[in-house]
Amino acid sequence: MWAYTITGPAACARVDVPTPDEPDVPDGHVLLRVLAAGICGSDLPAFRNGAFAATPHGTAPGAGFPLHEVAGEVVVSRDGTLPVGARVVGWAPARNAAAEYAVVEGAGLLPYAGHLDPAAAIVLQPLACVVAAVGEHLPAFAGRDATVLGLGPIGMLFAHVLKAGGARRVAGVDRVDRSDLAAAFGLDDVVTASTARWVAGLAPAAARPDVVVEAVGHQVGTLTDAVAAVADRGRVLYFGIPDDPVYPLPMEQLLRKNATLCAGYTREKRAALTGAAAHLERHPDLAATYVTHVLAMDELQRAFELADRPAKGQLKIVLTTP
Template identity: 50%
Template structure:
């Protein structure tokens, strides 16, 4: 089968590799023919060569950090079930979810059925790709608890942050402030943002009046440690901070004295009940078609995967989710 491999930082090459076969599946696994994939912010450090791929779960002989893992890095996948050892997913089903080994830039991929859910076959595969990040956001917002009447700030209004803004507003927040160095005025209102702040989160936090401090801050920028400090600076005393995403640096330094004196709470986590939240994402999308119309802003064919990742790697006005069509 065809696949793309990172031959060097920021450089893909197309390769021919053996296709996985139905007989190789373990209990709970499915074989997908890939239709589309979404590029996640957590793919950026991999594309830049800052991390090596984890060992593929079905190829343990390759060892950890196996270089040149075909299909890496992409975990947001839409596909058609070709073969299944998950009794709830039948061949022919259109599904969306996680590619466990982040190896979905390939004609076929093997992954756990528990990380997949059926999706509306009427959706274009590149649009259906938004259900995976939406599932992650729905899971995270559930952990925030009741938001009725809350003032919430979301740091970062890229593909993840803008979803947080939409879901948080729908959950009853009184005011949603979206902060981003990129001008998001074109979509802020559509995604529930009451105040769109264009500028660095640190500068915004430093100039907040005490009576304007949000009770909840979501840090959805990532890629460095400073913006978590900005969240601590911005949030109201006794407030809640949610750190979203995969940290690129495992230890994070923060002002623990300020954290303590402000009596703060911080939470983080990953999506555990993947199928349930993918199903919830499908229901949410059906109720909020604005996401289908405005979330995926750039679509590339798989032959242009290099250009797709280059586009996704640089925040820009008018650019939210970048999807890759593989059909």
């Protein structure tokens, strides 16, 4: 079968590898014919840095690396809840979705509605992460003010879920101008600036958001900015993926504000996907607004280069297979 993989810093290429067969599918797993795969912000460090960032010991990454957002058709099943022929969406934990076929754990997949095409169905995976994080960590945000730091694909979904869930006002901060998409995602205010510049410009007596979502990740500064921005007794949800095992924390500010710091990681994946499907059913126009670029899988190099240069009007980039 064909597959794509990272071959070096900012470089990926097609490889030919053996096609998985029934003996290659462990209990609780399925073999998918990949129909679509999405690029997540957490995939970008592997693209930028190549194999040395891809694996713990610097070995070459496997076929299909590094995509984990997947929609596909089940062709072999060892999960009794996912029959052969089902079209499913969710996680490819081995990050092997840039391929013709992929062996995937069934617990991270959910059959999706038949009216969705595979590129639109991809929205359910990142949306599941957001719905799960909000449901677990922000139980009382209705009627409160929220600010999302980072208005990339994940940050915009946070804005949408928070506003749809009853947040009084939702603001967003990003270096890229996102004003053109603000109304579609429930943003009342959009600030085009770095988070550090935005926080530095807040007047001492200015009203602070009750909820701050850090949706940038990959460096330490935005967590500090989130703590500085949140209101007394507010809550900071750290969602951005950390690139370092230990982060410095402005503990005195957190303490004196009596604020709460929590983090979002999706554990119950199928339940999260079910919640995302319910949200998408209530907001059927979301997928078309969210997926801004659909490219063929053989354009993976170009897709990564686009994703690595955020731009106005650009959100989720999805790859589809023949």
